[in-house]
Amino acid sequence: MKWQSALAIYLLFWAFSVFLVLPFGVKTSEEAGVAMVPGQAQSAPHEFDVKRVMIRTTIVASLLFGIFLANYIFGWVTTETLDWVN
Template identity: 40%
Template sequence: MGIVSALAIYFIIWWTTLFVVLPIGNQSQHEAGERALGTADSAPVNARMGFKVLLTTILATAAFAVFYLVTQVWGLGPDDLPHVIPGT
């Protein structure tokens, strides 16, 4: 795997992990009973994006390390999975 491929795969893993991490710990303005003028009731009170970006980076790095270990060090790929034919 080249550096460009590794960066592309890491970016995809990071972006997917971000969408998993974003809802963690959110409280909407409606739930908190606070309402900032000009915002929707569903807008978060305190998004804590710095924490979420850091958590996303840590989790994505761990997931990429597992991916790299399995594919590059152990040499496993999709062709190594057993082929199951339904109905046999």
């Protein structure tokens, strides 16, 4: 696999992982014990830490990409194993 292809696949894993990581560790203003701003939704997060989300996302994406790359190299799951028509 070319390094450009590996980078593109890693970036796809990273973009997908953002949506997996976002809901974890979020507190609403009510849970944080802070008064809500007028017009604020009750479910809105009190504080958003971009650095923490990026670190968590990078860890999750790296693990998923590592599994993908190991499968690519060792061939654990191939199209032949997924072919149920036979």
